[in-house]
Amino acid sequence: xxxxxxxxxxxxxxxxxxxxxxxxxxxxxxxxxxxxxxxxxxxxxxxxxxxxxxxxxxxxxxxxxxxxxxxxxxxxxxxxxxxxxxxxxxxxxxxxxxxxxxxxxxxxxxxxxxxxxxxxxxxxxxxxxxxxxxxxxxxxxxxxxxxxxxxxxxxxxxxxxxxxxxxxxxxxxxxxxxxxxxxxxxxxxxxxxxxxxxxxxxxxxxxxxxxxxxxxxxxxxxxxxxxxxxxxxxxxxxxxxxxxxxxxxxxxxxxxxxxxxx
Amino acid sequence: xxxxxxxxxxxxxxxxxxxxxxxxxxxxxxxxxxxxxxxxxxxxxxxxxxxxxxxxxxxxxxxxxxxxxxxxxxxxxxxxxxxxxxxxxxxxxxxxxxxxxxxxxxxxxxxxxxxxxxxxxxxxxxxxxxxxxxxxxxxxxxxxxxxxxxxxxxxxxxxxxxxxxxxxxxxxxxxxxxxxxxxxxxxxxxxxxxxxxxxxxxxxxxxxxxxxxxxxxxxxxxxxxxxxxxxxxxxxxxxxxxxxxx
Numbered sequence: 001x002x003x004x005x006x007x008x009x010x011x012x013x014x015x016x017x018x019x020x021x022x023x024x025x026x027x028x029x030x031x032x033x034x035x036x037x038x039x040x041x042x043x044x045x046x047x048x049x050x051x052x053x054x055x056x057x058x059x060x061x062x063x064x065x066x067x068x069x070x071x072x073x074x075x076x077x078x079x080x081x082x083x084x085x086x087x088x089x090x091x092x093x094x095x096x097x098x099x100x101x102x103x104x105x106x107x108x109x110x111x112x113x114x115x116x117x118x119x120x121x122x123x124x125x126x127x128x129x130x131x132x133x134x135x136x137x138x139x140x141x142x143x144x145x146x147x148x149x150x151x152x153x154x155x156x157x158x159x160x161x162x163x164x165x166x167x168x169x170x171x172x173x174x175x176x177x178x179x180x181x182x183x184x185x186x187x188x189x190x191x192x193x194x195x196x197x198x199x200x201x202x203x204x205x206x207x208x209x210x211x212x213x214x215x216x217x218x219x220x221x222x223x224x225x226x227x228x229x230x231x232x233x234x235x236x237x238x239x240x241x242x243x244x245x246x247x248x249x250x251x252x253x254x255x256x257x258x259x260x261x262x
Numbered sequence: 263x264x265x266x267x268x269x270x271x272x273x274x275x276x277x278x279x280x281x282x283x284x285x286x287x288x289x290x291x292x293x294x295x296x297x298x299x300x301x302x303x304x305x306x307x308x309x310x311x312x313x314x315x316x317x318x319x320x321x322x323x324x325x326x327x328x329x330x331x332x333x334x335x336x337x338x339x340x341x342x343x344x345x346x347x348x349x350x351x352x353x354x355x356x357x358x359x360x361x362x363x364x365x366x367x368x369x370x371x372x373x374x375x376x377x378x379x380x381x382x383x384x385x386x387x388x389x390x391x392x393x394x395x396x397x398x399x400x401x402x403x404x405x406x407x408x409x410x411x412x413x414x415x416x417x418x419x420x421x422x423x424x425x426x427x428x429x430x431x432x433x434x435x436x437x438x439x440x441x442x443x444x445x446x447x448x449x450x451x452x453x454x455x456x457x458x459x460x461x462x463x464x465x466x467x468x469x470x471x472x473x474x475x476x477x478x479x480x481x482x483x484x485x486x487x488x489x490x491x492x493x494x495x496x497x498x499x500x501x502x503x504x505x506x507x508x
Contacts, residue, residue, distance in 0.1 A: 162318055163355035163414075167369040167421060168345035177372065181359050 033243045040236045043229075050226045054217075054233045061216030062237065068133055068212060069199045075138035076198070077191070080145020085175070087150045098146065105143035111204050113140050118208050133205040141198050148194065152187035153179055185256055192249030196242055203238070213237065267330075269294045269425060269456055270315060275324035277310055277480075284310040285321065286480035294424070297457045299467040302477035303503060308460045309429050311477070315458065316347045316427060329424055345373060348418030352430040354410040356402040362389065362413045363398040366420040374421070381420070388416040392446045408439025412446050419450075426450065428459040464508060468492055476500050 043051040086098025105113070117136035121127055127135075156179050164174040206215035214234060221230040268291035277285035285307045292298055300308045313319040314326060317333050317340055329346055331338045356365050366385035370376040376384075389395045392412040394405075402410050411431055418426060428447065432440040444466050451457055451470045461467065467474050467488060474491040476484045476499075484491070484500045492508075495501050 157353075157355070159351060159353050159355035160357065163349070163351065163357070165341075166316055166318065166344055166347070166349035167418070168341045168373050169369065170341050173372065177368065178357055182357075 029243060029247065032239065036236045036239045036243070040233065040240070043232070050224060050229050051233065053224075054220060054226070054230050057220045058213060058216050058233070058237065061211060061213035062241075064130075064211050064215075065199065065202050065213040065241075068130065068137065068202045068205055068210065069195070071134045072137035072141060072202070073195050073198055075134065076141035076145050076194075079138055079142025080149050083142060083146025084149025084153060087146060088153060102143045102146055105140055110140050110201055111207070114204055114208060129209045133202075133208050133210045136208075137198060137202065137205070141194060144194055145191065148187055148190045149183070151190075152183035155186045156182050188256060189249070189253055192246075192252065196245050196249070199245065200238065200242065267294075268292055269329055270458070271325070271327040272311075272315075273325040273327075275311070275314060275321045275326060277307070277314060277319060278322045283307075283480045285314065287324070288477075288480075288482055290475070290482065292456065292458065294456055295454045297451050297455075297470050297472045298459070298475060299471040299473070300458065300460045300475045300477060301462065301464070301467060301503075302483075306477040307480035308477045310480075312427055312429050312458060312460050315425075316344050316349055318349075341373075345369075345421055346424045348415075348421060348423035348426040350411070350415050350418055350426065350428045350431045352433050354402070354407070354414045354434070356410055356414055356417070358402050361399050361401055362394070362405070365402070365413060365417045369417070369421050385416070385420055388419050389413070391419075391449075392416045393442070406439060407435045408442045411435065411439075411443045415443070415446055415450070425456045425458070428457065428461065430460050430462070432461065432463055462507070464492070476503065478503070 040055075044055055083098045083101060086094045087102070089095045089098070108116075114133070114136045117139060118129075118132045121132050121135065153175075160178055160182065161174055164178040165171075169177065202212055203214040206212050206218065209215075211219075217230045217234040221227045224230075270290070270292040272288055272290040275285055275288045276283065288307075288311055290298075300312065302308045310319050314321050315328060315333075317326075321334065326333050328343055331343055333340060333343055356362075357368070360368060363382065363385050366388060367378065367381040370381040370384065371378060386395060386398060389398050392415055394409055394412050394416075397405060397409060397413075402413070405413065415426075415431075431447070432443050435443065440463070444463060447457070447459070447466070448470055457470075459466070459471075469488075471488050473485060474488050475482055476491070476495075476497075478499055484495060484497045491500070492504065495504060
């Protein structure tokens, strides 16, 4: 049957996406979010030195973290779509390339990939650190996204393809007019999850001389020796960002809820 | 092409699924405007044969010619051929992300390059014809099975096909909804549409069919007018089948 709810893809290395019932007064989300916010405000107000100084030092890093995240996710989505389509392709060569890409990337730790792509790129072309970081992150996450896209596409009933093909749509038209618009709703929750996971993983690029949030924190800490205080703030900020994003994702999911089902 | 030429020609069609012979050497020709009803026990290959006509199943050997074009010939664009052959499925297969109206207008707009206004006008007329115009802006999930199937028939008709294929169109419906779908199909038959229908609805076969075909184990066992078929079947297997279902 064609109108059953889509299959749920369980990939959860992002953050717990809150559901409606998690929005109660004492939900984990609220406790974590307001708790982190209160602790941060309390520290800044009661001990401006060093906490206010730390907080003032970090916004540039937050911007860089978001930049890396957005560019990487955009590129990863594109790579993921191509990979997902490649994985279901009837063309054996395309299929093999896409599958090999996924297997290789999944088998190498992200940090090793970052180093590898960064230095491999650096060996042949001179690119800004930021670009190298984005390329590395997208190559890695593109493989995960590819699996999400593949699962989303495969979750759509075969009857949809048959109906579209019977009307005269070719394979490509069927994919873009009929399958992907439906698969999107299955794909979105795990993509939201991947987005959050990617944001957290961008902290790894601090090793590549990219001045992201963590890197800025390290710089501050090494100058002031306020390691404990700095990393406390860093952790709280990552937590707040992640919690806000997970809420946004859940709101978006609700809006995209199933067609015509009230 | 002359009018008396068959619009569908099936010659020695065979279809294997591994060891299983789903369709075993079937030959059949269907005239424009003819209504052919295919019946038979489940697993008799009737759906596979029907789905071969628009190449949803590729036959393993033999030849199928639709509207003068060999559908297995790769130089003929199968998508062009399918535009002339409407298909109605047991499970409706409406596009759930589109409204009823959009389900009807999508293919004419994208494939026939029809203007949206014109496509919508035709779609509304067809929805009226299948008696469901008030649900034009409803999504499939908001419609009953019978309503969905009527929209699905209208969707196929929106491409203005020369042939309509029906693959057990009422088998997934609650009993009280079967009538409304059969009525739509009967009206379509009266308008002269070429129809090939796989069904278990013997009343429909008796009333509408020009020819009834009985299949078993992938082969055509017996064919004839409904008169002949229901009153004087010659083969034992046909008699047995009819005695079981009537």
